[in-house]
Amino acid sequence: MKKYLSFAAGAFGHDAFYNTLSLYFVMFVTSQLFATSDQAFNTRMIGYVTILMTIIRVVEIAFDPMIGGAVDNTSTRWGKFKPWLLIGTLTASVMLALIFSSFGGLATNKPMLYLVLFGIAFLTLDVFYSFSDIALWSMLPALSMDSKERTRFGTVSRFGSTLGAQSVIIIIVPAVTLISGFFGASAGQQNQMGWLGYAVIVGLLASVGAIVLAKNVKEDQNLIRANVEHTRFRDVFKVIAGNDQLMWLALSYFLFAFSYVINNSLLLYYFRYVLGHAEAYALVGIITSILGVISVAIFPSLAVKISRKFVYIGGIGLMFIGFVIFAFAGTNLTMALIAASVIFFPYPLIFLATLMTISDLVEYGQLKSGKRNEAVTLSVRPLIDKLAGAFSNGIVGVVAIGAGMTGNAKPGDITSSGLFQFKAFMFYGPMVLLVISALIFLWKVTLTEEKHADVVKQLRKKLTNDAAATDNKE
Template sequence: MKRYLSYALGAFGHDAFYQTLSMYFMIFVTSELFVSSDKAWNTKMIGIVTTLMVVIRVGEIMFDPVIGGVVDNTQTRFGKFKPWILSGSIIASLGLVTIFSDFGGLTYSNPLLYLILFGITFLILDIFYSFSDISFWSMLPALSLDPKERTTYATAGRFGSTLGAQGVIIIITPAILLCSRLFGGKPGQETQPGWMGYAVVVGLLCTGGAILTCLNTNESHNIIRKNTVHTRLIDVFKVIASNDQLLWIALSYILFAFSYVVTNSLMMYYFRYRVGNVGAFTWVGVITCIIGVISVAVFPALEMKFHRKAIYVGGIVVMLGGYSLFLAAGTNLVWALAGIGLLFAPYPLIFLATLMAITDCVEYGQLKSGVRNESVTLSVRPLLDKLAGAASNAVVGVVAVAAGMTGSATPSDITRAGVTQFNTFMFYIPMALLVVAALLFLWKVKISESAHKQIVQQLNARLSQQESPSTSAGSLTETDLNSAKL
C-alpha cells in the first residue's frame, strides 16, 4: 500500500504541474503579464510568447523518444528511473516559478531581453520535465509483469494524477487571490506576484511527490526484464516505427488528447468571458475531482467486465454527450456544470485504457524485435500529451485574441462572431476529432488483455530456452511471431 500511495502522490504533483503549465500559463500571459494600455503591443507580445512556446515544445517533443533511450540506457545503484524523476522535477519546478513572473520587470523595461530569457528558461524547463515525465510513467512496466498489479499501480497513479489535475482547478483562484493579497494586492484582485506564489505551491507539490516516489517504489527483476540491451540513439525511432500497435494507439490518442486539452484550456475563458463569473470555475474542480476519483476507482472492475476497447470507445460516446449538453447550456451555469461533469467522467477511464495498452506494447515490441525498450515505448504517451498541450497553447492564444477575450474584457464586450469562433474551437472541432479517435481505436488496435497474456507466456518460454543451441539469445523465431500475430 505504501508503494501504491507513493506512486499516486508522485502522479499528484506531476499532473498539478502539467495542468498549470499547459492550461493556465496562457491565462497568466493574456490576463496579467501583458496588460498595458497599448493593446497592439499586448497582442504582439502574446503572439511572440505563444509562438516561442509552441516552437520549443514541438521541437523538444521530437526528442522525447531519444530521452526515453537515454533513460533506458541509464544504470545507477538507484535504478534507471529515479535519478531522472527527482532531478527533472526539481529543475522543472524552479523553471515553472520563474516563468510565472515578469523577470524583474523586463516585460516592459526590456521586452527583447525578456523574450530571450523566457525562451531559454522554458526550454530548460521543458527538457527536464520530459525526463521526469517519461521516467515516471515508463517505470510502470518495470514495477511488475503481473497484469493485476500493473493495473493497480496504473490506477493508483491515475488516482493521484486526477486529484492533482482537478485539484488545481479547485485551488487556483483562491490560491492566486490569497497570494496576491499576501504580496500587497487588494482584496479580490489577481496580481502577477499572486500567480507566482501559486506556482511556488505547485512546484513544491511536484518535487515532494517525486521524492516520495523515489523513496518507496522499486523496479522488479525477472528474466523478461533482463532481456534489455543498450539502444543506440539512432535506433530509437526504429523501435517505435516497428511497433504497429503502438503507432495506431498513438494516432487515436493524440486526437483524443488534443480535443480534451483544448476544451479544458478554454474552460476558464468560458467562465470569465462568457458567464462572467470566474469564481464559479472552482465548482468545475470540485465536480471533476469527485467524478474523477469515482471513475478511477471503478476502472479495474470495468476492465475485467468490458475490457479496454469497450471502455475507450464507450467513454468517447459519453464525452460526446457531455459536449452536446455543455454546448446547449450556453451561459446557463447549472446545465454547463452538468455537461462538464458528463464530459469529464470518462476521461480518466480512457487515459487508463490507453496507458495499459501502451504498457503492453513493451512486451509486444519485445516479442517482435527481440529487444525490450521500456522508456522508449512509454515515452510515446507523454510525447502525445505534450504535443496536444503545445497545440492547445497555440489554439488558446489565437482564440483568446480573435474572440476578444483578453485583459479586462467583459462578457458584454464579446461579439457574436467572437462567440462563434470560441464555440468552434471549444466544442465543434474537438467533437469531430473524438469521433475519428474512437473509430481508429475500434478498427485498428488489436492488442488486448488476452493477447498480452499470450505474449508474456511466449516470451517466458522463449527466453528460458535462449541458451539452447537451436535458438539465439537476441532474436525470436518466425513461429513465435506468427503465433502472437494480432
Template sequence: MRKYLSYAFGAFGHDAFYNTLSIYFMMFVTSQLFTNSSDIKMVGFVTTLIVCIRVGEIMFDPVIGGVVDNTNTRWGKFKPWIMIGSIIAATGLILIFSDYWGLTTSNPILYLIIFGITFLIMDIFYSFSDIAFWSMLPALSMKNKERTMYGTFARFGSTLGAQGVIIIITPAIILFSKLFGAKNGQQTQAGWLGYACVVAVLCVGGALLTCLNTHEQHNKIRSNTKHTGVIEVFKVIARNDQLLWIALAYFLFAFSYVVTNSLIMYYFRYRLGDAGAYTWVGVITCILGVISVALFPTLEIKIKRKAIFVGGIGLMLIGYIVFVLAGTNLYLVLLAVALYFFPYPLIFLATLMAITDSVEYGQLLSGTRNESVTLSVRPLIDKLAGAASNGIVGIVAVMVGMTGNAKPSDISASGVQTFNSFMFYIPMVLLLISGAIFFVKVKLSEQKHTEIVKKLEKKLDAEPVNS
C-alpha cells in the same frame, strides 16, 4: 499500498506542475508581468518563445526515452531522471514566475534571453522526469492486475493534482499576496511566486516519495535489452503496429478533449457571461475524476479496456449533445461538463495500460525491450495535441470576437456557430473516428498480453539472457 500511494503522490506533484505551467503561466504574464498597453509586444515575444520551444522539444521525446532506456545506475534507470528532472524543472518554474529581479522593466531584452534559456532547460528536464515517471510503470510489475493498480493510483494522484489547482489557485495567490503586504484580496507578483514555490515543493516531494518507495523488478524479460541509438529509437516505434494504432486513436481523443477543455473558459465568460461560475468546473471534475479512477480496476475486470475506451467515447458524445442543447443554461452546461469529463480518466487509463502492454508486444516482435521509448509516445501525443489546440484556440477566439472585454451580446450568431463548430462538432467527429480505430485496430487485449508474457518467458528460458 505504500508503493501505490507513493506512485500516486509522484503523479500528484507532476500534474500540479503541468497544469500550473500550461494553463496559468500566461495568465501570470498578462496580469502581473506586462499589464500596460506598451507591453503587448513583450507578451507576444514570451508567447512566441514558449510555442517555439514546446513544439521543437516535442520531437525529442522519443530520444529522451532512448536516453532513459540506456541509463544504468545503482538506483535503476528511472529514479535518477525522475529526481534530477523534477528538481531542475521545479527550480525553473519558480524562476519564470518572477520578474528576474526587475529585468522585465530595467532590461527587457536580457529578460527575454534569460527567460528563453530557463524555459528551454525547464521543459527538457520536465520531459525527462515525465517520461521516466510513466515509463517506470511496466518495470514495476509484469502482472496486469498490479499494473492496473499502479496506473489507477497514479491517475488518482494526477487527477487531484491537475484539477485541484483549478480550485486552490486563486485563494492561494490571494493568501500569499496578503502575507507579502497586499490588501483587499489583491493579487501580486509575490502571491503568484509563493503559489509557484508551493507547486515546486509538491513536484519534488512527490518525486522523492516515488523514488524512495517504488522499485523496479529484475527478471529475464526486463534484462532483454540493448543500447538503442537515436535512429533506432524511431524504428522501435515504427515497428510496433499496435503502439501506432493506439497512438493514433489516443491523439484524436486527446486533441478533441484539449480543444474543448481550453474553450470551456471562453464559454463561461463570453457565452454565459459568468466567468466566476467556472470554479464549479474544477469542483465537479475533481470529484468525478476521483470516482472515475476508482472505478477503473473493477471495470477493466468486468468489461475490459476496449469497452472502457469505446463506451467512454459514447458518454462523451452524450455530454457534447447536452452542451449543444444547453445554450446559456448554467445547470445544463454543468451537467454537460460532468458527462463529458467523467469518462476522460477512464479512457486515459485504458490507453496508458494498452501502451504499457505494448512494451512486451514490441519486445516479442523485435527481440529487445524498450520501455521508455515506448512509453514516451503518450506524453509526446499530449504535448502535440496541446500545442495544436493552443494555436486553434487563439485563432477561434480572435475569429469570433471573444477577446478583451467583449460581452456575450457582442458575439454574433455566425460567431456563435463558428465557436460551436470548433468546441463541439469537429471534436465529436474526431471522437467517433478515435473510437472506431481503437475498436477495430487495437488487438492487444489483457488476455493477449498475458499470452505474450508467457511466450517471452518460454523464449528467454531457451536462450542466454542479454545484458
C-alpha cells in the same frame, strides 16, 4: 501499500504541475503579464509568447523518444528511472517559477530580452519535465509483468494524478487571489505576484512527491526485464515505428488528447468571459475531483467486464454527449457544470485504458523485435500529451485574442462573431476529433489483455530456451 501510496503521491504533484503549466500559464500571460494600457503591445507580446511556446514544444517533442532511450540506457544503483525523475522534477520546478514571473519587469521594460530569457527557461523546463514524465510513467511495466498488477498500479497512480490535476482547478482562483492580497492587490483582485507564489507552491508539491516516490518504489527484477540491450539514439524511432500497434494507438490517443486539452484549456475563459462567473470555476474542480475518484475506482472492474477497448470507445462516446450539452449551454451555469462533468468523467478511464495498453505493448514490441524498450515505448504517451498541449497553447492564445478575451474584458464586450469563433474551437472541432479517434481505436488497436498474456508466455518460453541453449554451449 507503501509502494502504491508513494506512486500516487508522485503522480499527484506531477499532474498538478502539468495542469498548472498547460491550462493556466497562457491565462497568466493574457490576463496579468501583458495587461498594460497599450493594447497593441499586449496583443503583439501575447502572440510572440504563444508562438515561441508552440515552436519550442513541438521541436522538443521530437527528442522525447531519444529522452526515453537515454532513460532506457541508464544503469545506476537506484535503477534507471529514479535519477531522471528527481533531476527532471526539481529542475522543471525552478523553471516553472521563473516563467510565472516578469523576469524582474523585463516583460514590459525590455520585451525582446524577456523573450530570449523566457525561451531559454521554457526550453529548459520542457526538456527536464520530459525526463521526469517519461521516467515516472515508464516505471509501470518495470513494476510487474502481470496485467492485473499493472492495472492496480495504474489505477492508484491515476487516482493520485486525478486529485493533483483537479485540485489545481479547485484552488487556482482563490489561491492566486489570496496570495495576490499579500502583495498589495485589492480585495478579490489578482496580480503577478499571486501567480508567482502559486507556481512556487506547485513546484514544491511536485518535488516532494517525486522524492517520496523515489524513496519507496523499486523496480521488479526478472528474466524478461533482464533481456535488455542498449538502444542507440539513431534507432529509437525505428523501435517506435516497428511497433504497429503502438503507432495506431498513438494516432487515436493524439486525436482524443488534442480534443480534450483544447476544451479544458478554454474552460476558464468560458467561465470568465462568457458566463461571467470566474469564481464558479472552482466548482468544476470540486465536482470533477469527486467524479475522478469514482471513475478511477471503477476502472479495474470495467476493464474486466467489457475490456479496455470498450472502456476507451465508450468513454469517448460519453465525452461526445458532454460536448453536445456544452454547445447548447449558452450562459446557463448549471448546464455548463453538467457538461464539464460529463466530459471529464470518462477522461481518467480513457487515460488508464491507454496507459495499460501501452505498458503491454512493451512486451509486444519485445517479442517482435527481440529488444525490450520500456522508456522508449512509454515515451510515446507523454509525447502525445505534450504535442496536444503545444498545439492547444498556440490555439488558445489565438482564440483569446480573436474573441477579445484578454485583460479585463467583460462578457458584454465579447461580440457574436467572437463568441462563435470561440465555440468553434472549444466544442465543434473537438467533437469531430473524438469520432475519428474512436473509429481508429475500434478498427486498428487489436492487442487485448488475453493477447498480452499469450505474448508474455511466448517471451518466457523463448528466453528460457535461449538461456538453456547458452548453458549447453558453455
